[in-house]
Amino acid sequence: MTLSASSKRLSPFRRRSAIPGFGITLGVTISLLSLVVLIPLAAVILKASGLDGPGFMAAGFSPRAMAAYRLSFGAAFAAASVNAVFGALTAWALVRYEFFGKPIVNALVDLPFALPTAVAGIALAALYAPNGWVGQYLAAMGLKAAYTPVGVVIALTFIGLPFVVRTLEPVLRDLSADVEEAAASLGAGRISIIGRVILPALGPAWLTGFALSFARGVGEYGSVIFIAGNMPYKSEIAPLLIVIQLEQFNYQAAAAIAVVMLSASFAMLLVINTVQAWARRLSA
Amino acid sequence: MSPQNSTQDPLWVKALVLSLVAAFLVLVLILPLVSVFAEALRRGIDPALEAIANPDALAAIKLTLLTAAIAVPFNIVFGVCAAWAVAKHDFAGKSLLISLIDLPFSVSPVVAGLIYVLIFGAHGWFGSWLIDHDIRIIFAVPGIILATIFVTFPFVARELIPLMQEQGVDEEEAAVSLGANGLTAFFRVTTPNIRWGLLYGVLLCNARAMGEFGAVSVVSGHIRGLTNTMPLHVEILYNEYDFVGAFSVAALLCLLSILTLVLKGILEVLQPQVGARGH
Numbered sequence: 006m007t008l009s010a011s012s013k014r015l016s017p018f019r020r021r022s023a024i025p026g027f028g029i030t031l032g033v034t035i036s037l038l039s040l041v042v043l044i045p046l047a048a049v050i051l052k053a054s055g056l057d058g059p060g061f062m063a064a065g066f067s068p069r070a071m072a073a074y075r076l077s078f079g080a081a082f083a084a085a086s087v088n089a090v091f092g093a094l095t096a097w098a099l100v101r102y103e104f105f106g107k108p109i110v111n112a113l114v115d116l117p118f119a120l121p122t123a124v125a126g127i128a129l130a131a132l133y134a135p136n137g138w139v140g141q142y143l144a145a146m147g148l149k150a151a152y153t154p155v156g157v158v159i160a161l162t163f164i165g166l167p168f169v170v171r172t173l174e175p176v177l178r179d180l181s182a183d184v185e186e187a188a189a190s191l192g193a194g195r196i197s198i199i200g201r202v203i204l205p206a207l208g209p210a211w212l213t214g215f216a217l218s219f220a221r222g223v224g225e226y227g228s229v230i231f232i233a234g235n236m237p238y239k240s241e242i243a244p245l246l247i248v249i250q251l252e253q254f255n256y257q258a259a260a261a262i263a264v265v266m267l268s269a270s271f272a273m274l275l276v277i278n279t280v281q282a283w284a285r286r287l288s289a
Numbered sequence: 290m291s292p293q294n295s296t297q298d299p300l301w302v303k304a305l306v307l308s309l310v311a312a313f314l315v316l317v318l319i320l321p322l323v324s325v326f327a328e329a330l331r332r333g334i335d336p337a338l339e340a341i342a343n344p345d346a347l348a349a350i351k352l353t354l355l356t357a358a359i360a361v362p363f364n365i366v367f368g369v370c371a372a373w374a375v376a377k378h379d380f381a382g383k384s385l386l387i388s389l390i391d392l393p394f395s396v397s398p399v400v401a402g403l404i405y406v407l408i409f410g411a412h413g414w415f416g417s418w419l420i421d422h423d424i425r426i427i428f429a430v431p432g433i434i435l436a437t438i439f440v441t442f443p444f445v446a447r448e449l450i451p452l453m454q455e456q457g458v459d460e461e462e463a464a465v466s467l468g469a470n471g472l473t474a475f476f477r478v479t480t481p482n483i484r485w486g487l488l489y490g491v492l493l494c495n496a497r498a499m500g501e502f503g504a505v506s507v508v509s510g511h512i513r514g515l516t517n518t519m520p521l522h523v524e525i526l527y528n529e530y531d532f533v534g535a536f537s538v539a540a541l542l543c544l545l546s547i548l549t550l551v552l553k554g555i556l557e558v559l560q561p562q563v564g565a566r567g568h
Contacts, residue, residue, distance in 0.1 A: 023462045024377045025471035031374040034386070037367050041439055042392055045404035048414065052407050091313040098310045102303055110310075112554045113318050118493065119546035119553075120322075121500025123520040124539040127527050128321035131328055131536075138320060163317050195298070224397025227502035227520070231527065244399035248507060251403065256412055263400045270395045278388070 049267070052260035065261035069237055070246060074265070077243040080154055081222030084161030085169075089215045092169025093207075099170070100177040114170050117163055122227025129160050130231040152234030157242060160228040165218030172214035173207060180206050209284030213277055220273045224266065325543050328536035340526070340534035341541060348514040349522035349538070352430065356505075356518060357498040360437040364494045365487070368445025372483075373475070376453035377461060387450065393442040401439045402507025405432055428510030433518060436504035441494045448490030449483055452562070456482050485560040489553065496549040500542060 056064060064070075098104070099111055117125065133140045133150040143150050150156050180203065188198045226244040234240040241249075243266055250259035298306070329337045340346060371390055375383060393401065408414050409426040419426060426432045460482070464474040502520040509516045511525060519542055526535035556563055 022378050022458065023465050024458055024474070025465065026373055026475070027378045027380075030370040031378075031380070033370040034367065034374050034390075037370075038386075038389060038442075041435070042442060043389070045408055045439070046392075046396070048407045049400065049404045091310070094306050095310050095314065098306055101298070102307065104307055108554065110314065112550045113314065113322075115550055115553065116318050116322065116546065119496045119500075119549045121502060121520045121523075121539075121542050121546070123502040123523050124325060124500070124542050124546075125321060127523065127535060127539060128325045128328075131532075132320055132324050138324060139316065159317075163321065166317060220395055224395075224400070225503075226397065226399045227506075231524075244397050244503065247397075247399050247403060251406060251507065254412070256407060256410075259403055260407060263397075263403050266397055266400060270397070274388075274395050 046267070049260050049263050052257060053264040056257050056261060060257075061261050064255075064258035065265045067258075069241075070243070070262055070265075072238040073241050073243040073246045073262075076154055076157060076240065077223050077266075078269075080157040080242075081161055081165075081219050081225075083158045084165050084222050085215045085219035087158070087162050088165045088169045088218045089211060092166055092214060092218075093173055093211065095166075096170045096173040096177055100174060114167050117165075117167050122164070122225070123231070125163055126160060126228040126231035129163060129228065130156070133159055133232060151232050152240065154233075154240055156232035156234065157229055157240065160232050161222035161225060164225050164228055165222050168217040168221060169211075169214035172210050172217065176207055176210040209280055209287060212280050213284065216273060216277045216280065220270060220277070223273075224270060322543065325536055325539050328532060329540040331536075332533055336533050337537040337540065340531075340537035343534070345513050345517065346519075346522055346534075346538055349517045349519045350541075352433070352517065353499050353519040355430070356434050356437050357495055359434050360441055360498040361491060361495050363438055364441055364445045364498075365491065367442070368449050368490060369487075371446040372449035372453045373479075375450050376456075377458050390446050391443050393439055396439075398440055398501065398503030399507055401504040402436050405435050405439075405508055409435075427508050428512065429516060432508035433505050433516060436508045437498050437501050440501050440504050441497050444494035444497065445487065445490035448486050448493075448563075452483055452486040453479070455562075485556060485563045489556050489560075489563045492549055492553055492556070496546060499545060 053061060053065070095110075095114065099107065099114075104110075130151055131137050133143070133156060135141065135144040135149065135151070137151070140151055148155075150159060184202055184206075185198050188202050193201065224244060226242070226248075229242055230245055233242060233245075235245060243262060247259045247262050247266075250256075250262065341350075371386075374380075375387060406413060406427055409419060409432065410416055411420065411427070413427075426435070460478050461474045464478045465471075469477065499518075500520055501518075502524070505518055506521055506524070509518070509521055511517060511521060513525070517525065519538055523535050523539050523542070526532075526538065
C-alpha cells in the first residue's frame with residue numbers, strides 16, 4: 006500500500022510502476038552525480054566568474070592561450086580527419102573482408118581505450134623521435150614528427166581511432182547486401198553504389214565518429230605531452246597550459262581556460278547529440 | 290558482372306584496402322605497443338625487473354591498486370543505482386539525467402583534476418578549513434581517488450542502462466507481484482540478466498582507473514612513494530631519462546591492458562549483446 010501511495014504522490018513526474026526502489030536509487034544517483042560531477046564543475050565556472058570581463062578575456066583569450074587552442078583544436082581536427090579515412094577503411098575491412106588475424110586486429114582497435122595514455126605517449130615519442138624506429142626514416146627525408154605539432158596529430162590519431170571504427174562498424178554491418186544487390190541489378194556500377202548507396206547511409210555515423218574522435222582529442226593530455234615538445238606558442242596544447250597556470254598558482258587563469266574548453270566540449274556534445282538524433286530519424 | 294559479384298569488391302580493391310589498413314595500424318597501434326616491450330628489455334630482463342621491484346615502483350603499484358579498489362566498487366554502486374532508476378522507471382527529465390551521467394567523458398581529464406584543486410586545494414573553497422583540521426585531499430591519496438572516480442564515472446552506468454532497458458520490467462514485476470521485495474527482485478531476477486554487462490563495464494572502468502593520467506597528475510603533487518600512481522611513476526622516470534625504468538613500468542601497464550582486451554574479446558564472443566553500444 007505504501008508503494009502505491011508513494012507512486013501516486015509522484016505521479017506528475019513519473020508513471021506508476023510496480024517495481025520498488027525508485028526513490029532510493031534515483032536519490033543515490035542524483036546525490037553522487039551532484040557531489041562528484043555537477044557541483045565541482047560549477048566550482049570552475051564560479052572561479053572564472055570571479056574575473057571581470059576584461060580579466061577573463063586576458064586570461065582565457067591571451068595570445069598564448071589562443072595559440073594553445075589553435076593547436077589543440079587544429080591537431081584534433083587533423084587527427085579526426087585521418088581517423089575518418091583510415092578508421093572507415095578499418096571498419097570496412099573488419100565487416101566485409103575475411104583475413105588472417107582478424108580477431109587480433111579487432112581487439113587491437115580498442116587498444117587506445119585500454120592503454121594508459123601516458124604509456125601511449127612515451128611509446129609514440131620513442132617511436133617518432135628522430136632516432137626512433139619510424140622517426141629515423143622521417144628524419145632521413147628531412148621530416149620532423151616528434152616535438153612538433155605533427156607529433157600532437159600522431160598522438161591524437163592514436164587516441165581517436167576506436168571512436169570512428171566502433172561507430173561505423175554496426176552501421177556497416179546493418180547495411181544489408183540486398184540494397185547493394187538491388188542497385189546492381191538496376192545497372193549501377195560499383196563506384197556509383199559506393200557513392201549513391203553506401204556513403205549516404207554511413208553519413209551520420211561517420212560524422213558522429215569524427216566528432217567523438219575530435220572531442221576526445223581536444224581535451225587529451227597524457228598521450229600528447231611526451232611527444233609534443235611543449236613550446237609555448239608552438240607546440241603547447243590547451244590542457245597543458247591549464248596545468249602550467251595551476252603550477253604557477255594562477256587559479257583564475259586556469260579556470261578561465263578550463264571554462265573556454267568546457268564550453269567548446271558542451272557545444273560539441275550538442276552537435277553530436279543532434280547528429281545522432283538526425284541519424285535515428287534517417288534510419289527510422 | 291553478376292549481382293553477387295557486384296556486392297563484392299574486386300580483388301585489387303580488397304588488397305589495396307587491406308594493405309592501407311595494415312600499414313596504418315602498424316604505424317599507429319602495433320609499433321607503439323611493440324616498442325614499449327622493446328625499450329623495456331633493451332638491456333635485458335634483469336634491469337626491467339629491477340625497475341619494477343624498486344620500492345617507489347612498488348608503492349606506485351600499490352596506490353594504483355588501492356585507487357582502483359575504491360573507484361571500481363563506487364562505480365558499480367552508482368552504475369547499478371542509476372540503471373535501476375533510469376531503466377526500470379519512467380520519469381520526467383530522464384534523457385537529461387542520462388546526458389549528465391555521460392558528462393565526465395566530454396570533460397578534459399586536466400579540467401577534471403582542476404575542479405578538485407579549486408574546491409579542496411589550499412586556495413580552494415574548503416582550503417583553509419581543511420588546513421585547520423589537518424586534512425589533506427589535494428596532493429594526497431583522497432584527491433587521486435576522487436579524480437579517478439570522476440573520470441570513470443559513466444562506465445558501468447552506460448553499459449547497464451541500455452541493457453536493462455532492453456530487458457524491460459516484466460520479470461521484475463512478476464517477482465514483485467509474487468511477493469519479492471526490491472532487493473530480492475534485484476539479486477534473484479535482475480542480476481543474472483545483467484552480470485555480463487556489469488562485468489564488461491567493470492573491466493573498462495578498471496582499465497581507466499588504473500591508467501588515468503591527466504586528472505590524477507593535476508591533483509597528485511607527484512610525491513614519490515606517496516602519491517605516485519603507476520602512470521605518474523612512468524612519467525617521472527621518463528623525465529629523468531631513466532627510459533628502461535619508465536618503459537618497464539609501462540610494459541606492466543601494457544600487459545594489464547592486453548589482459549583487459551583479451552577478457553573483453555572473450556566476453557564479446559560469449560555474450561554478443563554486451564558492449565553493443567560501444568563506449
